[in-house]
Amino acid sequence: MIVLRHIDLLAGQAEFIHSGEIPADWEERISGLVDVFRSLQLAEISVGVLNGALQRRFTLRNPELVPGRKQDSESAATVAVQTEAASHLLWHRWTLLDGCPIYDVRFLHAMDGLSELSRYVGLLLATYGHPKSHLTQLHIAVHEICANIIEHGQRIADAGHLDVHLELGEGEIRGWVQDTCKWFDPTMVQPARSTQLAASRLRRGYGITLIQALLDTLHHDFNSIGNRITFSKGISK
Amino acid sequence: MKQTDSNDKNISPRFSIRDGGKTASGGTRMLLTGHLDADAAPDAADTLRSMLEHGCRDLELDCTGLQFISSTGIGTIVAVVGEYRDLGGEVVLRHLAPGIREIFESLDLLDYVTVL
Numbered sequence: 001m002i003v004l005r006h007i008d009l010l011a012g013q014a015e016f017i018h019s020g021e022i023p024a025d026w027e028e029r030i031s032g033l034v035d036v037f038r039s040l041q042l043a044e045i046s047v048g049v050l051n052g053a054l055q056r057r058f059t060l061r062n063p064e065l066v067p068g069r070k071q072d073s074e075s076a077a078t079v080a081v082q083t084e085a086a087s088h089l090l091w092h093r094w095t096l097l098d099g100c101p102i103y104d105v106r107f108l109h110a111m112d113g114l115s116e117l118s119r120y121v122g123l124l125l126a127t128y129g130h131p132k133s134h135l136t137q138l139h140i141a142v143h144e145i146c147a148n149i150i151e152h153g154q155r156i157a158d159a160g161h162l163d164v165h166l167e168l169g170e171g172e173i174r175g176w177v178q179d180t181c182k183w184f185d186p187t188m189v190q191p192a193r194s195t196q197l198a199a200s201r202l203r204r205g206y207g208i209t210l211i212q213a214l215l216d217t218l219h220h221d222f223n224s225i226g227n228r229i230t231f232s233k234g235i236s237k
Numbered sequence: 238m239k240q241t242d243s244n245d246k247n248i249s250p251r252f253s254i255r256d257g258g259k260t261a262s263g264g265t266r267m268l269l270t271g272h273l274d275a276d277a278a279p280d281a282a283d284t285l286r287s288m289l290e291h292g293c294r295d296l297e298l299d300c301t302g303l304q305f306i307s308s309t310g311i312g313t314i315v316a317v318v319g320e321y322r323d324l325g326g327e328v329v330l331r332h333l334a335p336g337i338r339e340i341f342e343s344l345d346l347l348d349y350v351t352v353l
Contacts, residue, residue, distance in 0.1 A: 114274075114275070115272075115274060115276050118272075118274065118305075118307075119272075122305065132334070132335075132336060133334070133335040133336030133339060134336065135336070136304075136305065136334065136336030136337060137336050137339065137340060139305065140305065140306070140307065140308075140340065143274070143305075143307055144307065144308055147275065147307065147308075193345075194344040194345055194346055195345055195346070195348070195349060197312065197315070198315045198318075198319065198346060198349045198350075199319075199349075201316050201319045201320070202312065202316070203278070203282075203309065203312035203313050203315075203316045204308070204309060204312050205308075205312070206308035206309075206311050206312050206344060207307075207308040209344060210308050210311070210340065210343075210344065213340075213343040213344065214340070214343065
């Protein structure tokens with residue numbers, strides 16, 4: 001079974017793991033996945049053999065692929081990839097709808113998974129292309145939303161998760177983060193003034209202010225699953 | 238596609254802070270690269286605080302390679318700036334990516350942190 005272990009769109013790399021001996025026709029077997037991620041402008045794909053621990057890795061490089069926004073040629077395509085159990089990434093889906101890439105990803109609600117979640121979101125946003133500054137800010141805003149949920153959210157069940165949904169539309173990126181936590185009242189969250197935090201030598205407390213400053217719209221809902229933070233940011237060319 | 242070996246290739250972004258030599262004014266330049274988030278911030282703070290304890294006062298943080306900074310990373314830099322000033326020192330940030338510079342600006346921190 002071949003699974004996606006890691007995807008690094010900034011570096012143009014993805015890593016697939018084959019749990020068992022690599023068959024002779026392994027390249028053909030992963031061609032479907034390769035085609036999908038080729039559209040994400042991946043320049044390097046590695047395939048490894050996993051037997052408890054990674055023992056051997058092969059890397060493919062495609063010099064035809066260059067960084068930049070992918071060119072959408074298909075009207076719709078959907079891919080779902082199950083990741084290995086060791087990852088905090090439970091699953092991710094990629095859909096191309098009328099030329100608009102839509103990503104859905106589910107991560108475990110765990111502090112030690114935040115870095116992986118954030119990196120993944122950053123890689124997805126990187127596929128949008130320029131201007132990079134807006135994408136960096138959106139990446140940071142989504143990171144802060146997820147960090148606040150993971151740190152402060154009261155999970156309804158022990159094994160909670162976070163769903164991140166991103167729609168990379170022309171001129172605007174919309175999305176939401178859904179948790180599996182108890183209801184929280186966003187009006188009870190009072191953002192601190194950054195200058196006061198700085199004067200007090202406080203290292204924390206900038207998150208909420210940052211989220212509000214970096215996003216164009218921000219909305220909180222509570223549904224049958226948990227809290228959903230919906231957001232959008234215009235991406236001007 | 239060409240097949241190559243890459244056993245030593247690490248494709249996970251990391252944060253590093255390392256010596257970048259002396260500045261024109263004789264200060265210390267440190268190079269920040271990667272993602273300065275909650276995982277990396279404690280080590281970064283420890284490094285910069287240790288330098289302060291060992292007499293460093295004129296510090297330049299070259300952020301050319303800094304790709305990402307979280308609120309914890311921002312708080313860490315702001316706190317370090319304050320700690321250096323408390324002892325008569327100064328910290329300047331250089332070569333911030335536009336997106337990250339705008340974050341300091343949106344937080345009204347450019348009056349507090351020197352960004353060149």
